[in-house]
Amino acid sequence: MGYVPPESPMPRGSSQGFGWHRMGAGFRPAPRRYGEPRTPGEGELMVKRSYHTDEIVVHWDSELCIHTAICLNALPNVFDVQASPWITVEADSAEEIARAIEGCPTGALTYERTDGAPGEQTQAETTVIPWPNGPLMVRGNVEIRDATGELFTAGPRFTLCRCGASQNQPFCDLSHRRIQFHNNPRVVSADRETAQSPQDIDPRIGP
Ligand code: SF4
Numbered sequence: 098m099g100y101v102p103p104e105s106p107m108p109r110g111s112s113q114g115f116g117w118h119r120m121g122a123g124f125r126p127a128p129r130r131y132g133e134p135r136t137p138g139e140g141e142l143m144v145k146r147s148y149h150t151d152e153i154v155v156h157w158d159s160e161l162c163i164h165t166a167i168c169l170n171a172l173p174n175v176f177d178v179q180a181s182p183w184i185t186v187e188a189d190s191a192e193e194i195a196r197a198i199e200g201c202p203t204g205a206l207t208y209e210r211t212d213g214a215p216g217e218q219t220q221a222e223t224t225v226i227p228w229p230n231g232p233l234m235v236r237g238n239v240e241i242r243d244a245t246g247e248l249f250t251a252g253p254r255f256t257l258c259r260c261g262a263s264q265n266q267p268f269c270d271l272s273h274r275r276i277q278f279h280n281n282p283r284v285v286s287a288d289r290e291t292a293q294s295p296q297d298i299d300p301r302i303g304p
């Protein structure tokens with residue numbers, strides 16, 4: 098049976114949560130490149146779900162969600178993982194829902210206004226914040242490309258893995274907690290402070 102995408106982020110602390118809790122043997126499907134279909138042969142992604150009113154369409158991408166619970170705390174009447182569907186888009190105004198969505202750090206939540214109101218205003222400058230012991234929080238007009246320049250995806254918000262342990266590269270999947278990743282956001286090595294040339298920084302560089 099092919100992989101069935103989740104209906105929602107699971108409650109924080111759940112043994113079947115959507116973050117690192119589901120790393121147990123036999124639970125997580127085999128890693129694959131971002132953009133490859135969930136179920137071989139279907140030829141298309143199945144990871145986005147959409148929720149509509151006449152004013153707004155809300156999209157949730159399970160591939161990006163790491164269950165930060167920011168949306169749940171911002172608008173618990175709209176975002177509720179105990180409900181089905183987990184997003185009740187009629188439960189608040191389109192303005193409030195849009196504001197809550199823009200707080201989602203991973204880009205898992207996005208929206209379109211279908212009532213003529215302006216959509217999300219992308220931050221003019223691109224910012225990258227190395228989160229202490231966690232991912233890179235990226236905001237701006239962001240394109241994620243592979244080394245050949247091929248576009249994976251684009252959007253206003255992403256949370257990128259900084260620890261190397263994510264099974265959902267290049268995105269964070271909360272594995273930094275599982276491996277107890279510990280790293281300060283800003284570290285300068287002594288070698289760099291005294292370097293006279295690139296050779297002093299990394300002996301593999303140079304002739
Ligand atoms: S704020 Fe975004 S990443 Fe966090 S639980 Fe909601 S959809 Fe997932």
Ligand code: FES
Pocket residue numbers: 231232233257258259260261262263268269270271272273274
């Ligand atoms: S930083 Fe979160 S999984 Fe690597």
